[in-house]
């Protein structure tokens with residue numbers, strides 16, 4: 392806590408680091424000042440948590456020729472070397488981050504994490520890449536290879552098809568020289584530095600202006 396906050400709220404308040412309410416409806420402005428301050432710091436740690444979570448994919452092969460971390464790095468590396476911008480590359484890096492907790496809907500998990508920081512198109516690509524990846528293997532599992540056709544009239548159909556064709560389905564080569572997670576770390580930090588849109592974006596900004 393800096394000096395101006397000490398002056399504004401007093402030494403006694405300084406010692407108080409948790410809200411006092413037992414139900415939200417008892418909450419006060421002071422409670423929410425404390426929580427708001429914590430939220431700001433916590434939100435700033437998002438890139439670290441994302442990078443930690445990507446590391447959970449290391450060594451997780453699931454029968455594939457490369458582990459899920461290598462697949463993620465390879466997808467991002469291929470996009471980067473193909474001249475894609477930073478936001479796209481970060482989307483490529485994170486597109487399967489939901490594999491650990493979203494075993495039945497992993498594209499939606501990744502898309503939700505990315506949503507505040509990327510364009511509508513990049514969000515759509517991430518959210519729907521599962522059906523488009525299916526074009527390369529669903530028929531081997533008795534599923535509909537053309538499941539992606541349900542999206543044929545969507546303006547982002549071609550962008551998602553291209554993501555899968557050029558980067559995602561191509562990123563299972565054990566001999567490919569991918570960049571490291573450290574290489575992408577600054578990109579993750581820049582893209583996730585500030586939300587483009589979020590229900591909670593305004594409050595932390597207002598807090599920052601007064602401190």
Ligand SMILES: [Fe+2]
Pocket residue numbers: 486487497498520521524
């Ligand atoms: Fe995926």
Ligand SMILES: [Fe+2]
Pocket residue numbers: 462466486487559
């Ligand atoms: Fe993938």
